[in-house]
Amino acid sequence: MFRVSLLPQAAAFVIAGALLAAPAVAQLSSAPNDAPRSPAAAERRARPALERETSDRPTADAPREAEEQQTDERQGLDKRQGADAPQGVEEQRRVDRRQATDARESLARALRDWSNEEPRVDESVQRSEIAAYYKKRNYAPIWRAADGFTESARSALGALRDAGRDGLRVNAPAQESSWSAAGELALSEAVADYAAQASGARVNPATISPDIEERPSVVKPAQALDAVAEAGDGAGARLAAFNPSHPAYAALREKLAELRAARGHPRRQAAAAHESDAKPITNFASLSEAKAKRVEAEIIANMERWRWEPREMGATRLEVNIPQFETTFTRDNQAVLRARVIVGKKTSPTPVFSDLMPYIIINPSWNVPESIIENELEPKTGGKLSKLRARGYKVTYRNGRPIVQQEPGEKNALGRLKFVFPNDLLIYMHDTPQKKLFARAKRAYSHGCVRVQDPFKLAEEVVARPGYDEKRLKALIGTKEHRINLAKPIPVHIEYFTAVVNDDGALKLYDDIYGYSAKVRSALAL
Numbered sequence: 236m237f238r239v240s241l242l243p244q245a246a247a248f249v250i251a252g253a254l255l256a257a258p259a260v261a262q263l264s265s266a267p268n269d270a271p272r273s274p275a276a277a278e279r280r281a282r283p284a285l286e287r288e289t290s291d292r293p294t295a296d297a298p299r300e301a302e303e304q305q306t307d308e309r310q311g312l313d314k315r316q317g318a319d320a321p322q323g324v325e326e327q328r329r330v331d332r333r334q335a336t337d338a339r340e341s342l343a344r345a346l347r348d349w350s351n352e353e354p355r356v357d358e359s360v361q362r363s364e365i366a367a368y369y370k371k372r373n374y375a376p377i378w379r380a381a382d383g384f385t386e387s388a389r390s391a392l393g394a395l396r397d398a399g400r401d402g403l404r405v406n407a408p409a410q411e412s413s414w415s416a417a418g419e420l421a422l423s424e425a426v427a428d429y430a431a432q433a434s435g436a437r438v439n440p441a442t443i444s445p446d447i448e449e450r451p452s453v454v455k456p457a458q459a460l461d462a463v464a465e466a467g468d469g470a471g472a473r474l475a476a477f478n479p480s481h482p483a484y485a486a487l488r489e490k491l492a493e494l495r496a497a498r499g500h501p502r503r504q505a506a507a508a509h510e511s512d513a514k515p516i517t518n519f520a521s522l523s524e525a526k527a528k529r530v531e532a533e534i535i536a537n538m539e540r541w542r543w544e545p546r547e548m549g550a551t552r553l554e555v556n557i558p559q560f561e562t563t564f565t566r567d568n569q570a571v572l573r574a575r576v577i578v579g580k581k582t583s584p585t586p587v588f589s590d591l592m593p594y595i596i597i598n599p600s601w602n603v604p605e606s607i608i609e610n611e612l613e614p615k616t617g618g619k620l621s622k623l624r625a626r627g628y629k630v631t632y633r634n635g636r637p638i639v640q641q642e643p644g645e646k647n648a649l650g651r652l653k654f655v656f657p658n659d660l661l662i663y664m665h666d667t668p669q670k671k672l673f674a675r676a677k678r679a680y681s682h683g684c685v686r687v688q689d690p691f692k693l694a695e696e697v698v699a700r701p702g703y704d705e706k707r708l709k710a711l712i713g714t715k716e717h718r719i720n721l722a723k724p725i726p727v728h729i730e731y732f733t734a735v736v737n738d739d740g741a742l743k744l745y746d747d748i749y750g751y752s753a754k755v756r757s758a759l760a761l
Contacts, residue, residue: 338414339374345416346374358424361431364456365423377464378422379414387470388422391463394471395425398432401478401488402535405429423460426474430459433477435542438758440587443751447731448588448660449543481548484541486736491534494519498527515741530734532761533744536752537734539759545589549726553592553654553697555664555685557585558733558745560678562664562687564696572696577667577678577686584749585683587731590656591724595694597708597717598643599653603628604661607682608639643714651712652690654697656727664727666690679748685729697725 346366369375378388395407405428408421435451454477466473478484497519519527548554555562557578564572579585603612608620616622620630620637627647629640641647650666660683667686672678687693695705698719711717733745733752747753 335375338376338379338416341416342369342376342419343374345420346370349420361427361456362424365420365427365460368423368457368460376414376416376419377460378419383413384411384418384422385464386467387464390466390468390470390472391426391474392422392471394474395429397471397475398429400492401433401475402491402538403429403432405432423456426463427456427459429474430454430456430463430477433475433542435539438539438755440543442758443754444584444587444749446584446586446749447543447751448586451543452546479538479541479544479546481541481544483732483736484538486740487534487538487541487734490736490742491531491538494527494531494534497522498524498531515737515739515743517741530742530744532756533734533752534742535761536755536759537732539755540731540751544728544730545726548589548728552726552728553664554728554730555585556735556745557587557729557731558748559735562685562693564693566696566699572693574693575673575678575688576664577672577680579681579683580679581749583682585681585685585729586660586662587729587751588658588660588662589726589728590658592654592656592697592721592727593724594655594718594720595697596653596655597694597711597719598651598713598715599647599649599665600643600716601641601647601649603639603641604682605636608637612639643716650686650690652694652708654687654690654693654727662729664690677746677748697721 346369349362350366378384380386380388389410392407392410395405398405398407405425408418408425411418431453434454436453440447440449440451459474459477463470463474516522516530519530522530550568551566553562553564555576555578560576560578562574562576563570612620612623620639623630623639627642627644629642631638631640641649645651646668648667650668652666654664656663662684664685664687669686670688672680672686673688691705691708694708695703698708698721700722703719708719731749731751733747735743735745737743
């Protein structure tokens with residue numbers, strides 16, 4: 236009876252107490268959720284959600300809001316892990332967090348001011364990409380350290396100041412003892428600019444000639460900034476690595492340094508009669524000032540064209556340098572064969588491009604291009620292409636259009652051997668019955684394809700299979716086509732370089748037969 240009579244009274248007492256306390260508890264628990272942490276946060280809450288989500292303009296509040304959230308999380312972690320931490324340590328943590336927030340806000344304001352400026356057209360795109368890069372990072376600096384700028388920043392600055400050794404023009408920012416948002420952006424812009432220039436952004440090959448098919452892979456700001464900022468004391472080397480790594484490029488860079496060192500000494504003012512491009516240059520100090528200036532411009536223009544070439548050219552490869560009228564076959568990065576070539580005339584230039592050679596053909600047929608049929612064969616035959624049959628050609632018609640093919644044989648325009656690297660340009664290397672032309676110094680006579688001297692020697696190196704030496708390959712000469720597949724397709728690079736460092740270490744200049752080098756010098760204001 237005692238227990239039964241007391242339970243209802245106790246329950247009533249507890250319920251009544253809870254009801255009296257509930258409003259106060261509710262009021263205390265809701266107050267922090269309704270009250271913003273700062274006036275800026277209150278303004279953001281009042282702002283329409285769509286406006287907040289679609290705005291790309293940097294603001295000082297954006298990093299603060301994210302930093303406040305991160306601060307709350309860190310404070311909770313501190314309470315769990317370091318409740319007994321010394322007061323000085325906790326105070327330093329608060330200072331560090333405050334400085335990090337200030338740096339983000341400062342950088343956001345600097346980017347906002349940056350966007351209000353009117354940069355050059357080429358700078359505008361780069362700056363917008365840099366701004367997007369920092370926005371993605373929530374405006375966290377990449378060059379800031381506790382004592383000023385990071386080790387990466389100092390190392391990168393050294394490479395920027397040395398940009399001229401690669402023929403680049405980069406505005407290196409002044410070194411500052413303490414970090415600033417302006418200094419951060421100036422360094423980031425310089426690093427992005429260096430990487431872009433080094434990877435080929437200065438000159439678009441298509442503006443030089445439509446016959447230049449090479450297209451450099453220009454490094455984007457985000458890629459450059461990430462790579463360099465994380466490299467520590469190797470940041471300068473990492474930045475310089477955006478330049479071509481080809482040995483031929485490095486050789487030109489060395490010659491540029493030698494020439495500039497020689498130009499620092501007293502010089503003759505008039506060009507001597509013996510100053511000619513026909514002979515390799517072994518002594519830059521012997522050049523007149525005018526000639527030295529022209530050679531320097533030519534070296535830089537050729538270094539620029541190396542930026543258009545693929546960065547990975549293949550340890551085993553076949554190269555043709557058009558102005559040099561020469562092809563070089565390289566195996567395991569060692570040149571094993573050089574041969575003379577005949578290239579396209581100025582009116583039918585050999586294109587500059589890279590491709591892969593999967594096979595060769597012995598006793599090739601020649602499918603005459605439409606341009607040659609229209610411009611040469613039809614005028615020569617008075618429009619009666621049937622006359623060509625007496626000269627070993629097959630003439631057929633498809634949809635009213637003539638198709639002319641020359642059968643294999645000693646008079647075939649392709650000779651006895653064809654090196655095939657399929658491409659839309661219909662360009663390949665081949666033998667020729669007109670071998671006397673190889674004796675000439677300047678050999679620009681073809682319609683665009685490349686004719687090679689001693690093709691069977693080259694074929695032996697290219698095939699590189701037991702039982703396929705030069706003698707065996709020549710034994711296949713006849714009237715039937717023989718296709719020989721290579722064990723692995725070989726990279727082929729048709730190049731255009733008018734300045735080359737030869738095996739003896741001397742600089743050799745070649746005639747600018749298509750005028751490309753002059754256009755590059757003009758584009759670079761050299």
